[in-house]
Amino acid sequence: MRFLFDEYALDVDRRELHRGQEVVPVPPQVFDLIEYLIRNNERVVTKDDLISAIWNGRIISDAALTTRLNAARNAIGDTGEKQRLIKTLPRKGFRFVGAVQEVSRRTVDPLGSGAQRSDAMPSPSTAPRLSMVVLPFANIGGGLEQDYFVDGVTESLTTDLSRISGSFVIARNTAFTFKNKPVDVRKIGRELNVRYVLEGSVQRSGNRLRVAVQLIDAETGQHLWAERFDKPVADLFDMQDEIVSRLANALDAELVLAEAKRAERxxxxxxxxxxxxxxxxxxxxxxxxxxxxxxxxxxxxxxxxxxxxxxxxxxxxxxxxxxxxxxxxxxxVHCAAAEPLLTRVLSLAPNNALAHAFLGVVQMQTKRVESGIAECERALTLDRNLANAWGMIAYGKQLLGYAEQSVLSVQEAERLSPRDIFAFRWWNTAGVSKMLLGEDAAAVRWLRRCVEENRNYSIAHIHLAAALALSGELDEGRAAGRAGIALDPNFSIRRYRLGAASDNPMYLAGRERICLGLQIAGLP
Missing domain, CATH: 1.25.40 (Serine Threonine Protein Phosphatase 5, Tetratricopeptide repeat)
Structure with a gap:
């Protein structure tokens, strides 16, 4: 099916916009926006209509919508001033006002080429960055109940991955047309104009559920990342949420790394x-x-x-x-520099979950702890999978003297993203909280995990030195202290004491225990 208007042809089947014989590059969301406006050209469509149809109802800013509308106008030779084709009706919505002719794809091109439309598909190299399709997960050997569960995982993952900043995820209805069909990921990449294909399977064996997932480069067919994990069968709804959270967190990092490799070229x-x-x-x-x-x-x-x-x-x-x-x-000085940058982000993208979370950290560091925790909680309402926000809340709870709650928040972050790139920071927080509680042996266990995960994190070595010294393991404590000083030669106990981000008496008393441990470990 094609829609002809002005000097353009919108090929819905091939998802291409033509001006004469020239293909006009159009991002998928902009294409969807043009198509929706054309299909509904007999009425005014509201902002809510567009958000529901193009963004599946997820929250977007007015600025983001305006950007897409401007891109749509630019693609079809329109402007915000002339509005020859897309007209904005103040306080009402938008309408496509150009004359439209609907024709079959097999119709001879009336724009002058005299030939039928070519079947050439767009190259994946033109696909938007962070563009992907989540194929319906395979239900291996399961019954109808498991089939509902598997489809729920696919649908929820599609929704949650679309929350990744800058991502474009093919809608669920399109993805499900591939259910129970043999697939060629490179062909799918060309047809849908996406860079990545995510496929997976769910298999039940006895009282355990095995989930296997792989991320594939749609251009080359290369497997970029794979994950498999087993869980005891419990409440399927809770399991679905946990599986989706784990995958969304892991994929966020993997996609950024994949795009960085492309960017190097x-x-x-x-x-x-x-x-x-x-x-x-x-x-x-x-x-x-x-x-x-x-x-x-x-x-x-x-x-x-x-x-x-x-x-x-x-x-x-x-x-x-x-x-x-x-x-x-x-x-x-760095906190003072961070705050206006993050505030600027939120002025451009008010619902950016990461910006809320990092603004929360800055507020915690500048003795506005309650406000900082509130920012992180706001981030979680925008992105329920943002495990790092739980890690930041754990730090805030620690500053308020709620060390036990701090450890619980770390455990929630781990539940959502057990292999998170930033987990080492959460483990450092848990280790400190355990020292604040006087549980030095438990602190050593948390801090060992932190150091083993990231040996470049100087403060973790220093905290480990204190925990070991307080546990009576003096030689190891001194060795950990030397490792910390090697990474941060300017460290001193005085500097550590003056760097407290809270005036809470319970927190400060606990920090004095840590300072005692640092003295025993021989730090300067």
Whole structure:
């Protein structure tokens, strides 16, 4: 099916926009927007209509909608001033006002080519970044009840992956047309114009459920990532939520890394490509060198596009990381630099969950702990899978003297994302909370996990030194202290004491125990 208007042809079957014989590049969401407006050209469509049809009802900002409408107008040679084809009706909505002719794809092209439409499909190399389709998971050997469960996992994962900033996920109704059919992922990539295909299976064996998932590059067919985990069969609804949360968290990081590899090949990288490369350095751990390199990429991105939400958020994250660790003495300066960057992100994208979470961390570090926790809770209402927000809440609870609640929040973060890139930071928080409770042996266990996961995290070595010393393991404590000082030569107990982000008496009393442990371990 094709719609002809002005000098354009919108080919719905091939998802292509033509101007004469020329193919006009159009992002999938913009294509969907044009198609929806054309199909409903006899009426005014509201903002809510568009959000329901194009974004499956998920919350988007007015700025994001305006950006897509402007892109649609640009694609079909319209402007916001003339509005020859797409008209905005103030306080009412939008309407496609151009004359439209609906024709079969087999009709000879009336625009002058004299030939039938070519069957060539768009190349995956033109597909949007972070574009993917979640294929219906296979139900291996299960009955009807399990089939409902498997479809629920597929549908929920489709919804939750669409919350990843900058992602484009093919709608559930389209994805489910491939259910129980043999698939060629490269062909699917061409047909749907996506970069990635996610496929999986669910198998029940006795009282255990096995879930296997793999992420595939739709252009090359290469397997980029695979995960498999087994769980005891319990409440299927709760299991569905947990499985989706784990996969969404893991895929968020994997997709960023995959895009960063693509971006390395770009001769003139754009803002988003530079952002992805910066994120790789953030993922390597919060050392001065890694954070400085990441910031340089984000600043290059902002030179290309000063309003890049991703780059502003990236730079804000770097400043927040400098402000919430001990890798730099000017922690308060970094917090002061982070706050306006994150506030700017939220002015452009009010529902950006990560921006709310990192603004929360900055507020915690500047003795506005209750406000900071509220920001992180807001982040979780926007993205229920944001495990790192639970880790940040754990830190806030610790600052308020609620050490037991802090550990529980860490455990919730782990439940959502057990292999999270940032889990080492949560484990450091749990270790400190255990020391605040006087449970030094438990603190050692948490902090050993942290150090084993990321040996570049200086404060974890230092906290481990205190926990070991308080547990009577003096030699190991001194060795851990030396490792921490090697990573952070400027560390001192005085600096640590002055860096307290809370005036809560219970918290400060617990920190004095940690300082005693540091003295026993021989730190300066």
């Amino acid at each position: 770009a001769l003139n990288p754009n803002a988003l490509e530079l952002y992805f490369q910066g994120m790789v350095w953030i993922y390597k751990g919060p050392t001065r060198e890694n954070l400085t390199t990441a910031r340089a990429f984000f600043e290059r991105a902002l030179n290309v596009d000063p309003n890049s939400v991703e780059a502003l958020l990236g730079k804000g994250r770097v400043e927040a990381a400098f402000g919430s660790t001990f890798v730099d003495e000017d922690r308060w």
